[in-house]
Amino acid sequence: MADARTHLILFAVDDLREPITQNLAPFPFISYSFAPTLPELLDVINQHHAAIVLCRAEDYVNVPVGLAIIILCVDDDVLFAHFANQPAVIDVLFENRLQRLPFIVQREIRQQQALDRETRRLRMIIEHAPHGVIEVETSNRLIRWTNPAMNQLFGYSPAEMRSLRLEEMHPEEERATAIDTFHRMVAGDESPILNVICQRRDGSIFYCNIAPGGVYGNGQRLIFIFFTDVTGEYQSLQTLRVNAYRLELALRAANQGLYDIDVRSGLTVVSDEYATMLGYDPATFTETNQRWRERLHPADAAMVYQTYLDYLAGRIPEYRVEFRSRMQQGGWKWILSVGAIVERDAQGHPLRMLGTHTDISTLKRLEFQERLRVQLFTSLLGGESLENLMNILLKAFEEEQPDTCCALVLFDTTSRRQTHVITSNLPSELNELLEEGLRQPSQSRWQSILARQRLWIPDLRLDPQWIDFAASAELHGFITLWAEPISGAGGTIIGAFTVWSARNALPQRDDQILLQFVGHLAGPVVEQHMIAERLRLSEERYTLAERAVQDGVWDWDIINGVTYLSPQWKALFGFGEDELPNAITTFFERIHPDDWPEVTKALDRHFAGYEPFHMEFRMRYRDGKYRWVLARGEALRDNEGTVTRMVGALSDVTERRQLDERIRETQKLEALGLLTGGLAHDFNNLLGIIIG
Structure with missing residues (x-):
């Protein structure tokens, strides 16, 4: 207790000097001084880092912000409710109960000691945090403290950082937004702000995610703010968006399953393929936005229509959605719908939307x-x-x-x-x-x-x-x-x-x-x-599962050099159960030479514990031809983590890969078709303007 440096200042209470001194005399570890006037109060405050001020209610407003205050009053001249919500007031003391004063001070000193310990601990954590952290004054946005990661991130020295305001860490055109964001943080908005444009000391631009850490201090004076550099992730995201947009433009050009929506009325003009895809006669089929919604699968309807509304409202940049649509005969067909707004009114409201429907039922x-x-x-x-x-x-x-x-x-x-x-x-x-x-x-x-x-x-x-x-x-x-x-x-x-x-x-x-x-x-x-x-051993259960899913199973005992290849495994390649030896070389020697390096690399990474073994590669069948297989396996380890055994399953995925390739080729042809149609549409518009 003697080490505590919290100082008690007795402000404008000289008339009670004697009883106060008598009550504090048995507690020599409590340092205190009297300050009869405001200048003397300010002088004492400047000499002591931490202080508690005892004053009467009428002098409360003169005490600087940031100090703990004890209100002194007589029994009938104070309303407790008046000070109940004042964060600086730590207690109320009646003049006839001055003997409580030492205990109030001791309590505050203990609390201050605990707070100091916690502050030091948190400060140590923040000092070594990998993310940038700053402490900012809420009143003027001046930076008061930064951790080393923040200094390195922005390229300033600690002293230089303390001379800046928060908005000066952003380009000129972004500073108004930064100030508005700061005010929202101070007001209690805890939502992180993503992909914020920031500026280093050398003028270079980068992107950060910013999150508030909370306002604290008497009078709510300071706020912690965390900065995380996401430049790499942001640039990758932008690249993905550009590539996705290019792909959507190509799909939008396809002439299969073309739709053209009048957004205001819901009336839709569709191509013949759009109708026949759903089993309708194009000659009698009519489409509206409402009929499209009524055909949506119940599990998809809410999500799909909300995506449509979000795109029209500009809440999402692109319209691309997969859903099931009811066919005329009652069945369901999986559709990939891609569209874009192609016409807006003078106020920017969407008028017309053009897009394509692609049948992806086989793939699904x-x-x-x-x-x-x-x-x-x-x-x-x-x-x-x-x-x-x-x-x-x-x-x-x-x-x-x-x-x-x-x-x-x-x-x-x-x-x-x-x-x-x-x-x-x-x-x-x-x-x-x-x-x-x-x-x-x-x-x-x-x-x-x-x-x-x-x-x-x-x-x-x-x-x-x-x-x-x-x-x-x-x-x-x-x-x-x-x-x-x-x-x-x-x-x-x-x-x-x-x-x-x-x-x-x-x-x-x-x-x-x-x-x-x-x-x-x-x-x-x-x-x-x-x-x-009746089976309890995992090996027997695995054999039964293999028969249920009709995949080929292998079991490689690495320690004893014993390998089991199931009859289904051998039949997958066109062999009888006794026509291939149960050896791991039987597996490996059938792998396509071009795929062998990737297979061995995947096995090494699986054995090292980096990733599961789940990959597609080519293997040679009885007729000498190579077909695509999907291999899935799991390494078993002993108590020391050494791989002792590996079990897995093999299935033929050649037809699926061929189907994927046909779908990709179809999409390329579709892209060329709609691109031509789009150019023709634009040309017709220009021709109409020229002709008048």
């Missing part, structure tokens, strides 16, 4: 299949139950086709009777009707499925085998039923994937592809799941 379907395959693969490795695994498929289908509900019906391979029904969102009435088949078998209802044929019921009310389901289905808006047989080993029918649809139409080609895919994916999982329940 491949993405969906790969995502679903990986999800099922991962869940199977995690030991999920059959119900949970099948619910992954059911929910995935229902999310892609929001006007459907699905159920999985399983059969006994010997009696060919129903044994189990798995549902996710199917209404309980329909679920109960399906489960009645467990108690009262009806093979005739599933005759087509058991004969390995798909089941299409266009109208449940008109089919004698399914008429019992019609009323419950219609209650929930379902009209048609689709069912895909699920096959096990040797083509044995083990179940049916059923889809209850609200469409008054048979499934379209994309629907059939999706239904066939989930049916094929479900078969091995259903057939092998009971085996998987």
